[in-house]
Amino acid sequence: MPIDLDLVRHIGRLSRIELTEEQVKTFSRQLGAILGHFDKLQELDTENVEPMAHAVELSNVLADDEPAESLTPDEALANAPQRDGDFFRVPKVIGDSQ
Amino acid sequence: MSGVPDLSAVELRNAIAGGDVSSVEATRAYLTSIEQAEPNIQAFNEVHADRALERAQAADDGRARGEDLGPLDGVPIAVKDNLCTTFGRTTCASKMLADFRAPYTATAVRKLEDAGAVILGKTNMDEFAMGSSTEHSAFRPTRNPWDLSRVPGGSSGGSAAAVAAREAPAALGSDTGGSIRQPAAFCGVVGFKPTYGRVSRYGLVAFGSSLDQIGPLARDVADCALLTQVISGHDPADSTSVPNDVPDYAASVHTPIEGLRVGWPKEFYTGALGPGTRQALEKAADAYRGAGAQIVEVSLPHSRIDIDDEGNLSSYAVSCYYIVCMAEASSNLARYDGVHYGHRTAAHAGDIVEMYSKTRAEGFGEEVKRRVMLGTYTLSAGYYDAYYNKALKVRRLIKNDFDAAFERCDVLLCPATPSPAFAFGEKTADPIQMYLADIYTISLNLAGLPGLSLPAGLSNEGLPIGLQLIGPALSEETVLRAGRMYELASGVTRLTPPQKTA
Numbered sequence: 189m190p191i192d193l194d195l196v197r198h199i200g201r202l203s204r205i206e207l208t209e210e211q212v213k214t215f216s217r218q219l220g221a222i223l224g225h226f227d228k229l230q231e232l233d234t235e236n237v238e239p240m241a242h243a244v245e246l247s248n249v250l251a252d253d254e255p256a257e258s259l260t261p262d263e264a265l266a267n268a269p270q271r272d273g274d275f276f277r278v279p280k281v282i283g284d285s286q
Numbered sequence: 287m288s289g290v291p292d293l294s295a296v297e298l299r300n301a302i303a304g305g306d307v308s309s310v311e312a313t314r315a316y317l318t319s320i321e322q323a324e325p326n327i328q329a330f331n332e333v334h335a336d337r338a339l340e341r342a343q344a345a346d347d348g349r350a351r352g353e354d355l356g357p358l359d360g361v362p363i364a365v366k367d368n369l370c371t372t373f374g375r376t377t378c379a380s381k382m383l384a385d386f387r388a389p390y391t392a393t394a395v396r397k398l399e400d401a402g403a404v405i406l407g408k409t410n411m412d413e414f415a416m417g418s419s420t421e422h423s424a425f426r427p428t429r430n431p432w433d434l435s436r437v438p439g440g441s442s443g444g445s446a447a448a449v450a451a452r453e454a455p456a457a458l459g460s461d462t463g464g465s466i467r468q469p470a471a472f473c474g475v476v477g478f479k480p481t482y483g484r485v486s487r488y489g490l491v492a493f494g495s496s497l498d499q500i501g502p503l504a505r506d507v508a509d510c511a512l513l514t515q516v517i518s519g520h521d522p523a524d525s526t527s528v529p530n531d532v533p534d535y536a537a538s539v540h541t542p543i544e545g546l547r548v549g550w551p552k553e554f555y556t557g558a559l560g561p562g563t564r565q566a567l568e569k570a571a572d573a574y575r576g577a578g579a580q581i582v583e584v585s586l587p588h589s590r591i592d593i594d595d596e597g598n599l600s601s602y603a604v605s606c607y608y609i610v611c612m613a614e615a616s617s618n619l620a621r622y623d624g625v626h627y628g629h630r631t632a633a634h635a636g637d638i639v640e641m642y643s644k645t646r647a648e649g650f651g652e653e654v655k656r657r658v659m660l661g662t663y664t665l666s667a668g669y670y671d672a673y674y675n676k677a678l679k680v681r682r683l684i685k686n687d688f689d690a691a692f693e694r695c696d697v698l699l700c701p702a703t704p705s706p707a708f709a710f711g712e713k714t715a716d717p718i719q720m721y722l723a724d725i726y727t728i729s730l731n732l733a734g735l736p737g738l739s740l741p742a743g744l745s746n747e748g749l750p751i752g753l754q755l756i757g758p759a760l761s762e763e764t765v766l767r768a769g770r771m772y773e774l775a776s777g778v779t780r781l782t783p784p785q786k787t788a
Binding site: 196199200201202203204205206207211215218219221222223225226227228229230231232234237238239240241242243244246249251259263264266267268269270276278279280281282 | 386387389390481482483496497522525526528588600601602604605606608609616620623624625626627628629630635636637638639640641642643644646647650655656658659660662663664666672673675676677678679680681682683685716717718721731732733734735759
């Protein structure tokens with residue numbers, strides 16, 4: 189079942205992906221059909237089942253708190269779309285977008 | 287020496303060590319093979335010919351000085367384009383990373399080089415490893431060397447096709463839900479996904495972090511054993527890598543397992559399985575019986591495949607897998623924001639959120655957008671319990687099924703795919719059809735288990751059919767030995783595509 193067009197627009201905003209109206213329509217159909225498949229899990233009784241977030245249930249792997257070599261500022265900034273000295277440059281952060 | 291591209295990696299290593307061929311000659315032979323095959327196959331995003339020849343020369347010089355560089359000394363190998371390398375680009379076949387140059391090299395690639403391997407180049411894939419056909423590459427599709435009108439599978443389609451077309455003796459891929467095993471099956475090569483945590487994921491561009499694992503593709507099981515051995519082991523840079531010692535897979539692979547118990551999961555042998563593939567799997571079971579193994583019927587109820595009255599397939603495991611991997615993807619891909627690296631929109635953006643949204647709209651392909659959006663949705667307030675948390679509980683049920691099955695057998699014998707390679711465009715219109723290409727491979731990623739895909743002969747149309755062996759966690763040695771037993775018992779190994787792709 190297609191999902192509501194406004195819901196698709198809302199998910200697009202949450203995902204920080206600008207959508208064309210054409211895409212909103214396509215995704216409404218496709219995402220609805222995929223969510224329909226996901227609903228199959230509701231057939232199963234999982235009342236007393238512990239959720240499993242990870243396949244290898246290692247816990248609390250800690251590294252020694254010692255300084256180690258890391259990237260230099262130049263290496264870290266080498267792929268920056270826009271650089272300003274040792275900073276990543278971005279458009280203004282406070283704006284009108286939601 | 288002629289015929290280098292027909293040697294396995296182990297044979298080539300031995301030929302180099304024995305002085306029958308130099309690493310430079312072998313590397314040149316593969317570069318020639320790449321030049322001839324690429325116009326048709328398109329397996330590589332980038333070939334590093336000059337660097338490969340330099341490395342090969344260094345290997346030859348080292349050997350002349352009496353240095354032993356390791357178990358892959360001088361052997362050319364290809365790696366998937368989601369493995370970071372400080373040489374060349376690491377694109378993930380995405381416009382987002384089309385010009386990305388990684389500041390460090392993935393541990394698995396570094397281990398290959400430390401063992402003496404010569405990296406030939408980076409192979410094509412579905413964008414960010416999201417897909418089962420390599421049609422979701424932002425650059426170009428890779429073609430199946432067995433039939434150029436068909437897909438090579440995915441997402442490691444470039445690695446599988448390169449090995450099948452003799453453009454490399456072996457390659458690394460990554461497997462989140464079948465991305466090594468499914469293309470291996472489609473291209474008639476051997477692909478191995480080790481236990482989650484066996485191989486460090488450091489430098490593997492993240493897709494589904496609780497599922498992703500790096501592994502080899504090669505033309506026989508012995509090569510996969512050698513490569514697995516080289517790339518495995520604990521890595522302080524990946525806290526999810528397991529501390530267990532790495533057995534000598536390369537040495538043990540040739541020893542058959544006495545009294546092997548082969549499980550036959552009855553839920554995988556239903557109407558969803560193509561008749562030719564079913565026949566090939568039954569023959570494989572016979573081959574195991576002939577080798578002294580016992581076939582035991584077992585049950586994986588939560589991995590079963592249902593078919594409704596209209597013939598539509600569904601599966602708890604597929605639904606569970608896609609919820610989990612999309613949720614993880616939506617979080618992992620949040621880093622592509624046009625700030626630190628990768629594409630940034632050239633369009634005017636009034637503020638930073640508009641810049642993010644335009645950048646991601648331009649940089650991501652349709653499948654990536656679908657997955658990020660669905661993952662965002664299933665993790666959002668009000669839906670988290672219904673989808674994500676529910677899926678984590680079903681994941682436990684799927685794992686429990688495997689635990690129960692392995693009380694009665696050592697490995698599971700399963701199909702790798704429902705049918706052989708499909709044609710271009712056959713499944714791109716409907717994302718769900720593409721997702722269902724993974725019905726036999728995804729369960730084991732959820733459980734974190736090792737899985738080996740190997741050729742089980744050819745279909746009536748002359749296309750490779752794949753079988754899959756699944757073992758308990760950290761049973762790589764058993765799975766590889768069982769795979770080698772199948773090669774010996776069936777005689778099916780090192781398949782060669784019929785047409786010269788030149």
